[in-house]
Amino acid sequence: xxxxxxxxxxxxxxxxxxxxxxxxxxxxxxxxxxxxxxxxxxxxxxxxxxxxxxxxxxxxxxxxxxxxxxxxxxxxxxxxxxxxxxxxxxxxxxxxxxxxxxxxxxxxxxxxxxxxxxxxxxxxxxxxxxxxxxxxxxxxxxxxxxxxxxxxxxxxxxxxxxxxxxxxxxxxxxxxxxxxxxxxxxxxxxxxxxxxxxxxxxxxxxxxxxxxxxxxxxxxxxxxxxxxxxxxxxxxxxxxxxxxxxxxxxxxxxxxxxxxxxxxxxxxxxxxxxxxxxxxxxxxxxxxxxxxxxxxxxxxxxxxxxxxxxxxxxxxxxxxxxxxxxxxxxxxxxxxxxxxxxxxxxxxxxxxxxxxxxxxxxxxxxxxxxxxxxxxxxxxxxxxxxxxxxxxxxxxxxxxxxxxxxxxxxxxxxxxxxxxxxxxxxxxxxxxxxxxxxxxxxxxxxxxxxxxxxxxxxxxxxxxxxxxxxxxxxxxxxxxxxxxxxxxxxxxxxxxxxxxxxxxxxxxxxxxxxxxxxxxxxxxxxxxxxxxxxxxxxxxxxxxxxxxxxxxxxxxxxxxxxxxxxxxxxxxxxxxxxxxxxxxxxxxxxxxxxxxxxxxxxxxxxxxxxxxxxxxxxxxxxxxxxxxxxxxxxxxxxxxxxxxxxxxx
Numbered sequence: 001x002x003x004x005x006x007x008x009x010x011x012x013x014x015x016x017x018x019x020x021x022x023x024x025x026x027x028x029x030x031x032x033x034x035x036x037x038x039x040x041x042x043x044x045x046x047x048x049x050x051x052x053x054x055x056x057x058x059x060x061x062x063x064x065x066x067x068x069x070x071x072x073x074x075x076x077x078x079x080x081x082x083x084x085x086x087x088x089x090x091x092x093x094x095x096x097x098x099x100x101x102x103x104x105x106x107x108x109x110x111x112x113x114x115x116x117x118x119x120x121x122x123x124x125x126x127x128x129x130x131x132x133x134x135x136x137x138x139x140x141x142x143x144x145x146x147x148x149x150x151x152x153x154x155x156x157x158x159x160x161x162x163x164x165x166x167x168x169x170x171x172x173x174x175x176x177x178x179x180x181x182x183x184x185x186x187x188x189x190x191x192x193x194x195x196x197x198x199x200x201x202x203x204x205x206x207x208x209x210x211x212x213x214x215x216x217x218x219x220x221x222x223x224x225x226x227x228x229x230x231x232x233x234x235x236x237x238x239x240x241x242x243x244x245x246x247x248x249x250x251x252x253x254x255x256x257x258x259x260x261x262x263x264x265x266x267x268x269x270x271x272x273x274x275x276x277x278x279x280x281x282x283x284x285x286x287x288x289x290x291x292x293x294x295x296x297x298x299x300x301x302x303x304x305x306x307x308x309x310x311x312x313x314x315x316x317x318x319x320x321x322x323x324x325x326x327x328x329x330x331x332x333x334x335x336x337x338x339x340x341x342x343x344x345x346x347x348x349x350x351x352x353x354x355x356x357x358x359x360x361x362x363x364x365x366x367x368x369x370x371x372x373x374x375x376x377x378x379x380x381x382x383x384x385x386x387x388x389x390x391x392x393x394x395x396x397x398x399x400x401x402x403x404x405x406x407x408x409x410x411x412x413x414x415x416x417x418x419x420x421x422x423x424x425x426x427x428x429x430x431x432x433x434x435x436x437x438x439x440x441x442x443x444x445x446x447x448x449x450x451x452x453x454x455x456x457x458x459x460x461x462x463x464x465x466x467x468x469x470x471x472x473x474x475x476x477x478x479x480x481x482x483x484x485x486x487x488x489x490x491x492x493x494x495x496x497x498x499x500x501x502x503x504x505x506x507x508x509x510x511x512x513x514x515x516x517x518x519x520x521x522x523x524x525x526x527x528x529x530x531x532x533x534x535x536x537x538x539x540x541x542x543x544x545x546x547x548x549x550x551x552x553x554x555x556x557x558x559x560x561x562x563x564x565x566x567x568x569x570x571x572x573x574x575x576x577x578x579x580x581x582x583x584x585x586x587x588x589x590x591x592x593x594x595x596x597x598x599x600x601x602x603x604x605x606x607x608x609x610x611x612x613x614x615x616x617x618x619x620x621x622x623x624x625x626x627x628x629x630x631x632x633x634x635x636x637x638x639x640x641x642x643x644x645x646x647x648x649x
Contacts, residue, residue: 007184008126012138014180015119018082019139020146021089021170021177022112025054027150027314031306032163034296039162048220048417049102051289052410056212057109057249058116059406063258063396064205066117074118074125075185081115082181084108086174093168117402119274147314155307158407204258210514212407214240220414223422259403260396263389268489270388273381274400276337276483278408280377283473283480285416286348287313287370290469295363298356298462304524305360308564314370317378325379333380333387337484340377344370345477349471356459375500377480414470423465425426468510475506566637581644591641603639604632 020488029051069077088108119139157165190199218237221227228234251257264271288310297305312608326334347369354362382401389397482498483490490498574586581588589595598606627635 010180010184011122011126014082014138014177014184015078015123016142017173017177017180018078018085018115019119019142021173022085022116023143023146024090024150024170025108025112025152027147027288027310028154028166030285030539031151031154031292031296031303031310032166033289034293034490035163035303036101037099040098040101044417044421045264048289048413050098050105052216052220052413052417053102054105054109054112055406055410055413056209056216057106058113059212059410061110061205061209062113062117062209062402062406063400063634064139064201065114066121067256067258069114069118069121074121078115078118078122079181079185081111081113081118082177083111084112085115086178089167090171090174090351093164093171095164133204147318149311151307151310151314152304155302155304158303158307165374175350181303195262201250201254201256201258204250204254206242207250209404210257211240211243211247212410214238214243216240216410216414219411220418223418224516245330258396259400263397269389270385271495272483272488272490273384273388274404276341276480277381277385277401278404278411279476279479279483280341280344280374280381281345281405281408282412282415283348283476285412286351286466286469286473287367289413289416290420290466291351291363292615294331294354294466295360298427299358300459301360309360309363311363313367313371313374317375320372320375321379324376325383328380328383332486333384334484334486336380337377338481338486340373340375340380341477341480341484342373343376344373345474345481347371347373348470350472352467354463354466356463377484381484385600413474416472420465420527421473423461423468467513471509471513472506475502475509478502478505542642567641571638571642579642589645595642600636600639600643603643607635607639 009019033044033047033050036042036050037044040047065077065081085108087102088111092101092104092108095104111234123139153169157169214236218233218240221230221233223238248261252258264274292306292310294299295309296303324336324340345402347366350366350369351363353366385401386397479498479502482488571586574591575581576586579589595603605625607630611624627638
């Protein structure tokens with residue numbers, strides 16, 4: 001096909017813009033998660049699906065979309081994908097709650113699955129074999145620029161505005177991307193860059209997509225709270241594995257499969273490189289998800305600082321990748337892959353030096369090593385996969401890169417998020433119950449101070465979670481390292497053994513380190529420990545002081561009221577003296593629909609049981625401890641006071 005230089009320039013501009021936007025999403029979202037949790041009144045385990053939903057929707061249909069684009073037209077798929085992706089991204093700016101945002105991110109990911117595989121195919125068709133390298137280099141550079149600049153701009157936007165800014169700031173570019181896609185490639189009859197095909201593996205794509213959802217849903221939910229007792233969660237989780245088995249059967253019998261499974265059975269090198277590739281991405285959530293939360297929420301750094309740290313890792317990857325690609329032919333790709341995995345592991349271990357007093361400078365060496373290590377790994381690993389496959393399967397292998405990248409990253413995200421939430425919930429529950437029981441006679445403000453400083457968002461607790469995550473992901477890198485050893489033949493049974501050893505090391509190391517977790521409360525007299533004006537130093541946790549809302553003095557009549565006094569001694573430290581609520585601890589009880597829907601007896605029963613952090617009914621994101629140990633008359637006094645004041649207000 002002969003196209004004018006102006007038309008080629010217009011098409012490449014469209015491809016570059018869409019590629020940059022897609023890579024921005026990968027680096028924008030993790031930094032915004034702490035603000036999303038806060039602004040959307042959501043839990044960590046829920047909000048993580050903002051990233052997971054996007055990854056699942058992008059990875060499952062990607063191979064099918066690439067196949068269908070070959071037959072129905074790359075230009076048409078690029079236009080449709082860009083349109084869906086851009087409109088969903090614009091809609092994310094106005095998402096009123098977490099569920100809406102997650103749904104829109106699913107749609108956005110599906111749009112990316114349609115257009116991303118077509119960018120390389122269109123560029124290759126336009127430039128031909130002689131200039132193909134230059135065209136692909138431009139697109140790779142566009143992806144790299146988006147990934148490098150994403151964290152920096154995300155940090156700046158979050159410091160100036162809130163999480164919605166990472167979406168609405170790109171609205172002009174989204175509109176431009178849509179216009180360019182249709183102007184450059186044609187409206188009624190888009191340019192065709194390939195001949196039609198007749199056979200598409202729709203069923204295989206459906207099996208792969210829903211199997212990923214089921215497996216990742218189980219990995220994210222089962223370790224949290226009592227979800228392991230929920231049959232529904234187990235059904236979805238097991239269904240994921242069943243669907244994956246059906247996907248494998250479908251690929252074996254389909255005449256034009258999404259993935260040619262013989263690539264794995266005929267080449268040990270291809271299998272090893274694929275597993276190593278996916279496992280590297282599975283380790284990424286430690287620094288792309290957990291680290292920003294620790295830096296912003298725990299160490300009170302600006303989002304800009306977190307963005308610079310992540311940007312440094314991206315820059316290091318960008319600089320090292322081409323060097324590693326040139327060296328792989330001379331030194332051998334497997335040796336470079338081993339070196340990259342080791343360097344990445346050392347970078348993760350440097351994160352052990354991060355503590356509650358760390359600055360952004362203490363994080364940068366780790367980020368530089370992680371970025372350089374992954375840069376040293378990627379190019380040689382990709383070359384090894386392509387070299388191990390027949391030339392006629394090069395397109396399929398290129399599509400497989402996307403699936404392995406997205407699914408590995410998504411699996412790491414699901415496991416890391418569940419670990420994060422599980423540790424938070426365990427600690428917060430223990431701390432809340434012990435503080436309420438041990439300090440029940442202390443002043444409300446004193447109890448508030450103790451509880452808040454020992455909560456799940458304390459700096460010490462977040463740093464502890466970071467270290468646990470480092471141990472987890474360092475264990476994952478064992479799989480990468482073993483699969484990068486030259487000349488080592490790994491059968492299915494040996495691969496399973498390597499995975500099992502990595503799991504054992506991970507569980508043992510995390511369990512051993514957990515013995516160093518911040519201690520429990522054991523105090524009989526709050527007044528001897530607590531000083532409102534100074535930070536509290538207790539239980540091995542030295543925390544900063546907070547400004548709390550001072551309780552409004554009740555009238556003389558209310559002060560004399562026994563119910564009021566009982567409420568203040570048990571509930572005022574979270575919900576305020578006048579039921580007005582205290583940020584970060586308890587919601588306002590004034591005009592509470594939850595309370596209005598319960599009678600006095602039901603309110604008493606709720607006070608006895610309490611509520612876990614991630615209950616569907618919770619809007620505070622914190623523990624509501626149960627008071628079953630209180631005398632029945634005291635519970636009645638609290639319930640009566642809450643109901644009466646709420647109604648009066």
